[in-house]
Amino acid sequence: MLLKADKNNSITVAVDGNGGDRDALAGIGKAAKFALTLYPGMKLIVYGARRLEEDLARGQALGPRCEFRPAPVQIPQDESPRSVLSGYSQSSMRKAIECVREGEAQAVISAGGTGPLVVLSRHILGTIGRIRPALCAKIPAGPGRFSLMLDLGANARCTPEDLCCFARLGTAAGRVILGESEPACAVLNIGSELGKGNELVQGARELISSCKGLRCNGFTEADRLFTGDNDIIVTDGFTGNIALKSAEGVARVFFHGQGLKRYFAKLARPEWLMPWQYNGSLLLGVRGTVVKSHASARQEALAVAIVEAAKAVKAGLCQALEEDQLTRP
Amino acid sequence: MLLKADKNNSITVAVDGNGGDRDALAGIGKAAKFALTLYPGMKLIVYGARRLEEDLARGQALGPRCEFRPAPVQIPQDESPRSVLSGYSQSSMRKAIECVREGEAQAVISAGGTGPLVVLSRHILGTIGRIRPALCAKIPAGPGRFSLMLDLGANARCTPEDLCCFARLGTAAGRVILGESEPACAVLNIGSELGKGNELVQGARELISSCKGLRCNGFTEADRLFTGDNDIIVTDGFTGNIALKSAEGVARVFFHGQGLKRYFAKLARPEWLMPWQYNGSLLLGVRGTVVKSHASARQEALAVAIVEAAKAVKAGLCQALEEDQLTRP
Secondary structure, three states: OOOOOOOOOOEEEEEEOOOOOHHHHOOHHHHHHHHHHHOOOEEEEEEEOHHHHHHHHHOOOOEOOEEEEEOOEOOOOOOOHHHHHHOOOOEHHHHHHHHHHOOOOOEEEEOOOHHHHHHHHHHHHOEOOOOOOEEEEEEEOOOOOEEEEEOOOOOOOOOHHHHHHHHHHHHHHHHHHOOOOOOEEEEEOOOOOOOOOOHHHHHHHHHHHOOOOOEEEEEEOHHHOOOOOOOEEEOOHHHHHHHHHHHHHHHHHHHOOOHHHHHHHHHHOOHHHOHHHHOOEEEEOEOOEEEEOOOOOOHHHHHHHHHHHHHHHHOOHHHHHHHHHHOOO | OOOOOOOOOOEEEEEEOOOOOHHHHOOHHHHHHHHHHHOOOEEEEEEEOHHHHHHHHHOOOOEOOEEEEEOOEOOOOOOOHHHHHHOOOOEHHHHHHHHHHOOOOOEEEEOOOHHHHHHHHHHHHOEOOOOOOEEEEEEEOOOOOEEEEEOOOOOOOOOHHHHHHHHHHHHHHHHHHOOOOOOEEEEEOOOOOOOOOOHHHHHHHHHHHOOOOOEEEEEEOHHHOOOOOOOEEEOOHHHHHHHHHHHHHHHHHHHOOOHHHHHHHHHHOOHHHOHHHHOOEEEEOEOOEEEEOOOOOOHHHHHHHHHHHHHHHHOOHHHHHHHHHHOOO
16 A cells, blocks of 8 residues: 655646545536646546536546546445445445555555445544544634544543554644644643533543643633644544534625625635534544535635645655554553 | 512612723723613612622612612632632622512522532522523524524533423523514534434434423534524533634624724624623522623623613513423423
8 A cells, every 4th residue: 555655746636536425526627637736746546426527527627637437336425334335336436445455556645434434444444553533623723723633423421542543643734734842732622620521521631631742731711722722632532523513604694795785795704714624524533535525616616625635645644644643651 | 589570660670890800890980870771670789899889870770770788709610619609698699699588689690610600600599390490592693683692501411301391491481572473493413413412412402302392403513603594502601602602703804804804894794693682691490580791791791781681581581491390291
């Protein structure tokens, strides 16, 4: 399995073309073209239903840098793990992940269901050590600044040990992605005082504080998520998903105002907060670069997520996580 | 204990003047004046440090409709339940709650810590049946429309039975506050499909679906909180707190843009989403009207919360909850 860019410094990203909402997928041709323009050293292999080939042609993406491979089957996003593993051998998601295992691509991106993507990635690529993989997003923290937040839905049930493990993953990823030598890490909680919250966050804070190589900032509250107070924000997948979706919901209310308000909102919105700029969550902890795109992501957002995948490969994210795991006490 | 307006149809609200952030409290005089103007049939009894009396005088609030009573002690917001119960007999929070128990006031409002407020209210006023009280907020759902969401932080650890109990409380409150005869109720989750989420929400959904007198809409996601899809949104206190605070955090980014953006944001913001309009969470399940104001609430927001308290008394909210509890199968 090739985890890094190949000898020619070319990076290939496998795209699960079937995942995501129907409307969103209509623009895959343009998204591919946009991504190829943004990242000149990149190639794409797109798996999906036949009509995607036409869309790729219409978007002027098909060519030496973008190959289409038919894989008509789409995995329903709420399919059970058992069914995901036993069936769907012709699904675009499975084929795209297998493409990474075979070393043809170094990264895979999908807008399909989180559950199936996590299950298949773990199964096909394997995990780094005994880690529970977690979804990690760049969240905006000011103009040109980001924090990393994990988990966002790969694990609806977590233990304090899981959260400590996420802190390790996030810190190692933060060094690579944020360029911080000692990323500051905090646990998402309903208050910043020591005694606040439930057993999960209490235990996680203790473990993270006493873990070598982690810089623990204690607790942080959800209204401080977008302020850059912390480089890494750690939470269970249930809470992380709720926090980000709630933020999205409010942002949408602003963007979709009526009449003049809509116009002013366009002028008012901080560019750095635009959702499409931070599409693409990394599934950290599996042995390969796996990116989950928002199911409703449109062209620009999908292109951004594809480029994120290539950048993660280029930066050697997976190797960094493996090395960190090897040095773990 | 008088739960309803007295014979003269006058409503008295006891105000814990010491709670909340220091900056926010500076405006209590103006807040009181504003509230008295908004609600002509209301009287206030303000407990707090001496300097509050001056502030009330400066705000032209002191007079026959607004009495000041010295109570210098403030309970730290992260004080342990044991210490809250055993000490602080001269605290403004305790005195204000006792004022409701004695029948002098019909409602109490505090911007102090959620923990102390819940512990003291339960202890002094008692609960309706064996209910675990929950904090319930009106959340904006469009121009002039609201949903009710609970719990928001009174219970960091919940069982499915607790969430079902919150659904009962919320539904009974929804009839009174929203004027809906059959409020539709949903459980906050990370997906709307049946199998999504953890044991807590799965169990809660089952209980609520099979509970007579409740209209269950299944699951709802956090990006649909402000759309009015549901009248009542039920969640544990940890998740509810995270969801609302995350939304606040994003809204703040918009409102506090730089330069011209700030100006456009003012023009763009939907009036119905302004945070100060929906300040004041009701602690449902205790035998009296208890309102929690945001710790950082300013004059207008504090006034709104005081008026909310009076309105809840006027509408007979507590009686409605007690009656619902009595008819419980």
